Amino acid sequence: MSNKTTVSTIPSTVKWHLAAAGMVNTNFGIVSDEWSQDDFAVLGNVKGLKHGLPVKTDYYSVILCLSGSCKKTIGHFVFEVYPNSVHLVTPDFITSFEDASDDLVLYQVLFKKEFLTGNFLKENVLDNLLEVNPDYPPIYGLSVKGFTSLKALYEKISFESREKGAFHLQILRLLVTDLLYEMNRACESCLLNSTRHLSKQYQLVYKFKKLVEQQFLTLKTVQEYADELFISAKYLTEIVKGETGQNALHIIHNRMYLEAQYLLSSSGLSIKEVAERLNFDNSSHFSRFFKRFAGNNPSDFKLLQ
Numbered sequence: 001m002s003n004k005t006t007v008s009t010i011p012s013t014v015k016w017h018l019a020a021a022g023m024v025n026t027n028f029g030i031v032s033d034e035w036s037q038d039d040f041a042v043l044g045n046v047k048g049l050k051h052g053l054p055v056k057t058d059y060y061s062v063i064l065c066l067s068g069s070c071k072k073t074i075g076h077f078v079f080e081v082y083p084n085s086v087h088l089v090t091p092d093f094i095t096s097f098e099d100a101s102d103d104l105v106l107y108q109v110l111f112k113k114e115f116l117t118g119n120f121l122k123e124n125v126l127d128n129l130l131e132v133n134p135d136y137p138p139i140y141g142l143s144v145k146g147f148t149s150l151k152a153l154y155e156k157i158s159f160e161s162r163e164k165g166a167f168h169l170q171i172l173r174l175l176v177t178d179l180l181y182e183m184n185r186a187c188e189s190c191l192l193n194s195t196r197h198l199s200k201q202y203q204l205v206y207k208f209k210k211l212v213e214q215q216f217l218t219l220k221t222v223q224e225y226a227d228e229l230f231i232s233a234k235y236l237t238e239i240v241k242g243e244t245g246q247n248a249l250h251i252i253h254n255r256m257y258l259e260a261q262y263l264l265s266s267s268g269l270s271i272k273e274v275a276e277r278l279n280f281d282n283s284s285h286f287s288r289f290f291k292r293f294a295g296n297n298p299s300d301f302k303l304l305q
Contacts, residue, residue, distance in 0.1 A: 006266040008057045010041050010110050020046045028107060028158050035161070039115040040172065042154075042161050045106035051098040054262040059112045060130065061089040062179055064147075064154055068104030070097045072139075073258065076213035079137040081106075084147040086183055087139035088132060094262050107154040109176060116173055129180040132187050140186035150182055204229065205243040208236060209251065216255045217279055222248045257293040260286070264302050271298045 018033055029043040039059075054073075065085050072081050075093035081104075089095050113130075117123045132138055142150060157175045160168050211219075211228055219225055225248070226233040240248040256278055263274045275286035290298045 008055050009038070010059050010112065011038050013057070013059075013110065014041050014043065017043050017046065020049075028155070030161065037169075039112040040161075040176070041110045042158050043108045043110065045104060045108065047104075048102070050100050052096055053265045054094045054096040054258050055266065056092060056094055056262070057089065058091050059110050060091065062109045062183055063087050063089065064107040064150055066105040066107065066151065068101040070100035070104055072097045074138060076209040076255070077137040079139050081139065082141075084142045084144070085139055086142060086150060086186055087137075088130075088183065090130070090138070094258055096258065096261075107151070107158075109154065109157060109179060111176055116176060126180075129177075129184055132184065140183065142186055146182070146186060150179070150186075153179055153182065201239045201243055204231070204236075205240055208240060208248070212252055212255050216252060216259070217277075220252065220279075222252070225252070253289070253293070257290065260290055260298070261294075261301070264298055271302070274298065 014030055014035060015033075017030070027044075030041055035041065063081075063086065065081050065083055065087075067083050069083070070081050072079055072087065072095070074087075074089055074095045079087075081087060081097070113123070113126060116126055153175060157172060157179070160172050160175065207229060208225055211225055215225075215228075219228070222236060223233045226236040229236065237248050240246065240251065244251070260274060260278060263269055263277060264271075267274075269277065271287070272283045275283040278286065280286040280289065287297050287299075290301070294301055
């Protein structure tokens, strides 16, 4: 069985954006195919796109929301993207979005670690900037002053990437470093104003979601997760429902469905091979499971990609 799946790169992402002619924000970011940098890019969002299939990337994205909203999934975190917020997407986690509003406007800076490390920035310094608090969704609200400052910074990055003047790459590296420090400042401010870290229930639900992310291929029931957390299945069900409004089993199944979408759309695996990868007894069982979420069969889903 082939293990190969598609991981989005900066060049492939830029190419996809440019192919969406007339649907991108032409006032911001890269709008021509002359861009050749494979470890950095700055992009607007595609207008009118209501949802995006699950993907993995080999780069980081720092994304500023100017207006509108959408529901974002990054690994085991599911959160609302809202105006005057900034969020971070890290490599290797599956990410997707849905329910994007018509007025959604995003500024996005994409970069690989190599763009900032080497002679410019020590790797341990960069790691500290990118390792935001793992107990919370990687989205941070901004004050009016903070948003105005960050928006201007994004627009300066966009300008430098378009103009390509003398020393533009060195200036871009400085600006992206500034962006990461501003994001961390917003992160610290959000954590200081949050009281959720005081809740034992929140911490337990976080552990449950993290465990789902790590073990969803092998642990399939609420009871199995409860055993791992040394609590009863009833208690786990109650606190998950109380903290998230969702059923614990739904969270487990939703992670499996996300992986199924990713494998069906980003690999050459057959439906039978995807079912085996997800440890279903057979492809019929997998197809029934998939249809409960998607409303159509895996074969129909593959045809639509």
